[in-house]
Amino acid sequence: MVLSLLNYLVFGFKKLILFDKLVVVTGASSGIGLEITKELAKKGSKVILIARNENKLKEIIENIKIEYGNNQCYYISADLSKEEDLNNCLKEIGKISNDNGQYVEILVNCAGAGNWKFIEETSFKECNDMMSLPYFAAFNMTRLLLEPMLLHGEGTIVNINSPVSVNVWGGCIGYACSRWALKGFTECLRIDLRGTGVNVLEVIPGETKSEYFQHNGIGDDSFPLLSKFVPKVTVDQVAKGTIKAIENRKQKLILPLMLNVAKYFAFFPFSILLKYLLLSEKSRNRLIEIKLKQQQFKLKQQQFHNINNNKQE
Template identity: 35%
Template structure:
C-alpha cells in the first residue's frame, strides 16, 4: 500500500477518521474530505503520526458544484486516487409523517448523490488507467427496512443500487467495486442525528454487537485489499439478508415488532 493515494469522504470523525488512520499506517497518502476543516486537520495529523501523509479538503458534499471544483483541484494537486471511499453519510431515522421534503432531499444528497458526483468526477481517468478501487459504505438499510426510517432507508437503497450499477459498468476494466455494509457503529453519527438510536429495532442483529470505528475501518480496509464485491460486518447480517430474500414477510414482521412505536 505504500504511496497509494486514498480519498475518503466523511473523514472528519468516526468511521472515516478511523479508516484514514488505518490507511496512514500503511504509508498511504490520504485525501480527507468533510465539512469541518478543524476536525479534518486533526485527522490529517493523526494520519501523519500513523506513518502516512494527508491533505485536507473541506467541502460540503451536498453541493454538486463544490464537488466538481474540489475534484478538479485534487486531480491537479494530488492526482487521481487509487482508492476512492464514499463514506460520508447523513440522515435521521424519522417516520414519514415527521420527515420534511428538505430532510428527504438532504438524505439523498448525502450519501447517494455525493457518492455519484465524486465517483463520476474521477471515474474516467480511473477507467483510462485501468486500475483502482471504489468502495461505498452503507448500512443494513440497503437490504432490509424497518419502521420510522423511510427516507434514510431509501437513500441507502439508492447507494446500494448505484454501487451495483457501477460494478456492472466497470466489469473487466481493471477496477474493483466494493459495497461495505456495516451494522451499528459507536460514532458521532448518533449525536449528529438525534433520535435515530432510539428508533432502532430493539432486537438482534441490528443492535448487537456494536462496532467500533476501528472495527469498521478494518472491515473496509480488508475488503478493498481483497477486491471483494460485498463486505458485511457483523457477519450475522448475511443470514438476515438471506432470510429476507427467502421470507421477506417474516423478516418485516419481526422488525416491526422490534421497533419502538413512534410518538407521532
C-alpha cells in the same frame, strides 16, 4: 484461505498494495471514514480527507503526522451536497494529483447523514438532503474521479452502505430510500465497470459505535428490536475489514457475520417474526396513536350521523 489460493492459481491474483497510493476518503472527519483514513495512513497511502469541518480535518492531519510519520495526507473542506463544493474538490484533487504525478486510485464514499423519521415528519428539505448524502455525493464523486481509473485499468470504488439496504426497518423512510439508491448505484456501477480493471466494493456495517446517532438526533427508541440481538461493531473493526477487502479486491463485506444470516430470515415462517423484529418502539407507539385517532374519528363520524338523523326525524 482455500479461496485465495484458488484465486491465485486461476487468475494470478495479486494483493493490492496500498503504500504510496493516492486515496480519497469522504466523511473523513469522524466515525467510520476517520478510522478508514487512519488505517490507510498507517499503510503509507497518501490520503485526501474530505468533510465540512476544517478544524477537525487539520487536527486529524497533524495527528497522522505524529502517530504514523505520514506527511503526505491532505484535506479539502467541502459540503458534498453542493455542486460548487464538488467542483472545487475536483480542482483541488487535480492539483494534488499533478504535484504527486499520480491519479486517485481508490475512492472511499463514506460521507453520510440523515435522521430516522416517518414520512409525515419529513420536510421537503430533509427529504432532498437525505438523497444528497450519501447517494448523490457518492454518485458525483465517482463520476468526477473515474476517468483516470478507467484509463489506467486499475482502481477501487468503495461505497459504505447500511443494513437498511438489506432489510428495511420502520420509521426511517428518507434514510432508507437514500441507502437503497446507493445500493442501486453500486450494483449498476459494478455491471458497467466489469472487465475494466476498476473494482466496486460495497461495505455494509451493522450498528457501529460512532457519533452518527448523536450527529443526526436518533434516539434509542428508533432502533428496531432486531438490533438488540445483533452484536454491535466498532469503527476499528469496520475500518480494518474494509482495508482487507480493498487489498483482496473483494466486492462485498457485511459485518458482523450475523448480519449475513439476516437475509435468510426473509422467507416464511421466519418472515413473520422478522417483520415484528424490524419495528422500533417508536413505530409501535405510532401505530397505537394512529389506531386511537382512527377510533376517535369513527366516534365523531357516528355522532355527526346521529345528529343529522335526529334533525331529519
